[in-house]
Amino acid sequence: MGLEAKNPYENDEYKSDQAGELGDLITGIDHVAYAVADLDDAIEEYREVFGILVDHRELLDGEGVEIAVLRLGGSTIQLLTPTRDDADLAEFLDEWGPGVHHVGYRVADCAQALAAVVARGLEVQDDEPVPGVLGTTTAYLHPDAFHGTLIQLVEV
């Protein structure tokens, strides 16, 4: 025993090597994606308030979404707005209002991480990896699968 009192909330059992292969696959937070009603307004707000500038802007026609990517250290912020009333994102905004749409976790290998997640019994939206913005490979877990937040696996 050391001389210092041990913090009862530090639990060494979690620091063992129980993590297994998935712990090695996930390498960080790739991005936080916000649903916004007006993309230009949100971009301007990020510039004015935080001094963060747009790095890339893209129309995702199939999804009815326009996206702006803002670099923030080694991660990004994504601002998403619907371009059609029948886009899933328009429904999201109607139901929840503006806010976090999903969180992207960066993985070394999207196909491998997706397979590992499925093997653990989690429901997924994308059965196989799909192309994302800026040449990434991505897969959405199911919106209801992980305690209320839509998670996207992202291979850069």
Next chain:
Amino acid sequence: MGLEAKNPYENDEYKSDQAGELGDLITGIDHVAYAVADLDDAIEEYREVFGILVDHRELLDGEGVEIAVLRLGGSTIQLLTPTRDDADLAEFLDEWGPGVHHVGYRVADCAQALAAVVARGLEVQDDEPVPGVLGTTTAYLHPDAFHGTLIQLVEV
């Protein structure tokens, strides 16, 4: 002009040096914080599904919150659960259910970043920096201030 077609959504005007001092202050995504109903369940889910382990666990008595910090590359995930029915976080869970509670942006100097944000007219919850978990210095912007997401400035 180059030989390649230019992407109409790439907008060079945003890449100038308009960012100013705040752009230099914000250095990355520090953490994403999730409100969860049961902390042990959420910790176990993160371990089982993603292989991510708890690094630190702490009781924030004043706020009526217990927090678990999970390291993810250079960022962290925070899992928050209320320890009292009258905690703000309990009200959050009642109203919104489990999901993202706030997003932490890492800043070089919390006091300086907070002053810059206030100078830009944004409403804040913390008028001055307060101690956060793991020796950080933090300040919450106002929950309604920034397009629907509670933002925390975090100096590590």
